[in-house]
Amino acid sequence: MRPTNMMMKKHTIGIGADYRQDLRRLIASALQNRQECSAVEGLELCRSTLGEEEFLAAVDVLLDGHLTMGPQTEAFEAEWSAWLPTDFSLMVNSGSSANLLMLSALTFPGNPDGLRPGDEVILPAVGWSTSLFPISQTGCVPVLVDVDRDTLNLSPEKVEEAVTDKTRAILAIHLLGNPCDIPALQTIADRHGLYLLEDCCEAHGASIEGRRVGTFGALAAFSFYYSHHMTSIEGGMVCGQDRSTWRDGLVSQRAHGWIRGRSDRDQWAKNYPDIDPRWLFATTGYNVRPTDLNAAIGRAQLRKLSGFIEQRVAIRRRLLDRLRPYESWLAVQRELPGHSHAAFGLSLMVRPDAPFGRKKLQAFLEARRIETRPIVGGNFARQPVMGHVPHRCSGLLANADLVHCNGLMIGNHADLTAAQEDHLIACIAEFMESHALRAA
Ligand SMILES: Cc1ncc(COP(=O)(O)O)c(C=O)c1O
Numbered sequence: 001m002r003p004t005n006m007m008m009k010k011h012t013i014g015i016g017a018d019y020r021q022d023l024r025r026l027i028a029s030a031l032q033n034r035q036e037c038s039a040v041e042g043l044e045l046c047r048s049t050l051g052e053e054e055f056l057a058a059v060d061v062l063l064d065g066h067l068t069m070g071p072q073t074e075a076f077e078a079e080w081s082a083w084l085p086t087d088f089s090l091m092v093n094s095g096s097s098a099n100l101l102m103l104s105a106l107t108f109p110g111n112p113d114g115l116r117p118g119d120e121v122i123l124p125a126v127g128w129s130t131s132l133f134p135i136s137q138t139g140c141v142p143v144l145v146d147v148d149r150d151t152l153n154l155s156p157e158k159v160e161e162a163v164t165d166k167t168r169a170i171l172a173i174h175l176l177g178n179p180c181d182i183p184a185l186q187t188i189a190d191r192h193g194l195y196l197l198e199d200c201c202e203a204h205g206a207s208i209e210g211r212r213v214g215t216f217g218a219l220a221a222f223s224f225y226y227s228h229h230m231t232s233i234e235g236g237m238v239c240g241q242d243r244s245t246w247r248d249g250l251v252s253q254r255a256h257g258w259i260r261g262r263s264d265r266d267q268w269a270k271n272y273p274d275i276d277p278r279w280l281f282a283t284t285g286y287n288v289r290p291t292d293l294n295a296a297i298g299r300a301q302l303r304k305l306s307g308f309i310e311q312r313v314a315i316r317r318r319l320l321d322r323l324r325p326y327e328s329w330l331a332v333q334r335e336l337p338g339h340s341h342a343a344f345g346l347s348l349m350v351r352p353d354a355p356f357g358r359k360k361l362q363a364f365l366e367a368r369r370i371e372t373r374p375i376v377g378g379n380f381a382r383q384p385v386m387g388h389v390p391h392r393c394s395g396l397l398a399n400a401d402l403v404h405c406n407g408l409m410i411g412n413h414a415d416l417t418a419a420q421e422d423h424l425i426a427c428i429a430e431f432m433e434s435h436a437l438r439a440a
Pocket residue numbers: 094095096097099127128130131173199201202223224225235236376
């Protein structure tokens with residue numbers, strides 16, 4: 001008998017239970033193999049945390065055939081909103097896109113309280129490229145403000161000094177997982193009638209007095225790039241506490257500017273009967289949609305997220321304890337009282353009076369297979385691209401310069417081994433002792 005379409009479909013679905021067991025075995029053995037091959041004493045900036053569950057979830061999506069944004073994305077958004085917790089979340093294809101949508105929502109001409117071309121948005125001088133670029137891409141002017149020397153986050157005093165009558169928003173970046181001084185920034189925002197936005201791309205699970213970052217600002221952005229606390233490979237989330245103000249606009253801007261997925265789509269359709277509602281465009285927009293493949297992986301990772309964060313935090317605490325003997329030459333990032341650091345990475349700042357420079361320490365570590373990188377983008381005002389981006393620097397940015405010239409970052413990840421921790425500390429001890437001897 002020749003199989004009918006119906007039977008073929010049944011056959012595809014019918015492989016369910018068996019294929020999952022076989023696949024799980026195959027994936028487990030492949031992962032084991034990979035772990036053995038990569039058991040090194042060096043330290044990478046990032047490492048895959050994808051396990052059997054993520055691989056199976058991805059295969060399920062591929063077999064299911066619903067590949068583009070769909071039910072997995074919706075479920076991930078609901079689960080992320082419950083985890084944070086927040087009123088609504090919208091998944092996008094990266095943290096950069098999440099930042100872009102935040103600024104686009106704020107500057108959309110249809111938003112009566114929105115920002116207008118030439119309005120200023122304050123952000124820290126130490127930050128990431130795609131925290132800053134959306135500000136100018138949406139017609140506003142980024143104002144770079146110095147960071148606090150200990151927290152490496154926006155200095156509230158410097159923010160206050162930077163406010164002018166053109167200032168409309170503050171973009172707080174929780175650098176390397178360290179929560180910003182949100183209470184102080186919120187006070188400034190309230191006093192001057194500014195929007196407060198949060199870039200939490202490095203700060204999943206960081207909190208202030210038990211409340212997670214990403215729940216303070218009007219809108220917040222997260223990244224699920226693979227070096228972050230959890231990953232969907234590429235991916236991001238825009239979150240907000242006030243669905244009625246923001247969600248529909250963000251939904252349109254995520255996907256072409258059309259009305260699909262908006263709560264008010266029926267009203268739009270009714271108002272424009274001559275336009276096919278499937279191709280009815282309400283706002284400007286992009287295509288920054290995720291795929292269900294990313295969302296399914298994200299969902300499996302979210303179930304492990306609290307564990308990942310705990311592990312990263314414990315590793316950072318141990319490393320900070322063991323680095324204490326060297327603190328007269330090496331400064332680490334400090335969190336404020338009541339703030340809980342999410343330990344994205346470990347920052348080391350060579351103090352200006354140390355008998356060696358950052359580059360020397362970096363070369364020493366790299367030669368011993370410890371990967372390093374600058375602290376995020378360094379002082380972003382110094383990046384050549386800023387020659388093409390209209391912006392303003394408020395004051396001297398002296399601490400950002402220190403980060404730029406003296407700072408380096410070492411990766412942290414949930415399954416860093418005790419041997420890797422020991423290797424890092426042994427290398428730093430060796431380096432320090434050689435200089436102490438020479439300095440004596
Ligand atoms: C502070 C910050 N904002 C935004 C981003 C952009 O996120 P993505 O790489 O997912 O685009 C990053 C990237 O790591 C980041 O560190």
